[in-house]
Amino acid sequence: MIRTKIVALLTAILAVFGMKWPSRPALTYGAGVYTNLCGSGVAANVHRCSGECDPVNGECEATSFFVAKWVCDGKLTECGDNETWASSQSLAGIPCGKTVSLNVFDKNCRVGGWTCNEANLKDYMVWYSGECTGGEIQTAVPTLTQVPTVSPTARQTIPTLVPSIRPTVTTPTPTLRPTVVPTLTVRPTVTIRSTGVASPSATLSPVAQKTPKTGGGGWLVAEAVGVVVFGLWFQKLARRVWK
Numbered sequence: 001m002i003r004t005k006i007v008a009l010l011t012a013i014l015a016v017f018g019m020k021w022p023s024r025p026a027l028t029y030g031a032g033v034y035t036n037l038c039g040s041g042v043a044a045n046v047h048r049c050s051g052e053c054d055p056v057n058g059e060c061e062a063t064s065f066f067v068a069k070w071v072c073d074g075k076l077t078e079c080g081d082n083e084t085w086a087s088s089q090s091l092a093g094i095p096c097g098k099t100v101s102l103n104v105f106d107k108n109c110r111v112g113g114w115t116c117n118e119a120n121l122k123d124y125m126v127w128y129s130g131e132c133t134g135g136e137i138q139t140a141v142p143t144l145t146q147v148p149t150v151s152p153t154a155r156q157t158i159p160t161l162v163p164s165i166r167p168t169v170t171t172p173t174p175t176l177r178p179t180v181v182p183t184l185t186v187r188p189t190v191t192i193r194s195t196g197v198a199s200p201s202a203t204l205s206p207v208a209q210k211t212p213k214t215g216g217g218g219w220l221v222a223e224a225v226g227v228v229v230f231g232l233w234f235q236k237l238a239r240r241v242w243k
């Protein structure tokens with residue numbers, strides 16, 4: 001009796017501890033299932049992290065962090081296509097056959113190129129939206145490439161401006177030239193007066209070979225006689241007048 005109870009107890013213990021319990025299933029959201037969660041990895045059955053992501057509501061919201069969202073085709077445990085950034089990202093509205101990865105970083109990793117590593121990753125969760133059935137149409141998600149958006153610029157016909165050619169009137173600047181005033185050299189007029197002195201270089205020549213005879217003595221006698229005669233006549237005339 002006692003042996004039977006002991007055997008039964010040992011059997012129960014072996015049965016309990018020797019039994020292989022099934023693993024915990026992965027967490028789900030909507031029609032999809034998580035393929036990778038922070039805290040449990042690819043098992044995706046437990047979420048233990050900073051709490052910025054909520055697997056139940058299918059969203060990651062960060063008040064002071066940055067949330068990156070990637071969307072890929074097929075069922076994956078990692079995704080890096082069609083990147084968007086915001087302070088809050090959700091799994092809502094994702095079509096079938098897509099994998100969505102929501103990652104929370106403590107900074108914007110795209111400033112100056114990719115600058116984040118595992119130390120900057122605060123929380124994450126990867127979710128697969130589920131297989132597409134016959135009635136569902138898989139919506140293609142375009143791959144976003146970070147290319148600057150070029151907005152078409154309306155072409156405006158700009159008339160060709162033909163410049164009106166106007167002659168430029170240039171006032172000639174007179175060139176100042178000095179007026180040449182001739183210097184008058186006053187040369188004194190030399191009046192040559194004969195002083196009777198012969199130039200030392202002059203050759204003295206006699207004016208006449210001989211001194212002419214003037215006859216001056218005869219004229220003096222004649223003049224004296226005339227004066228006497230005139231004086232006598234004038235004396236007679238005076239007497240007649242005074243009588």
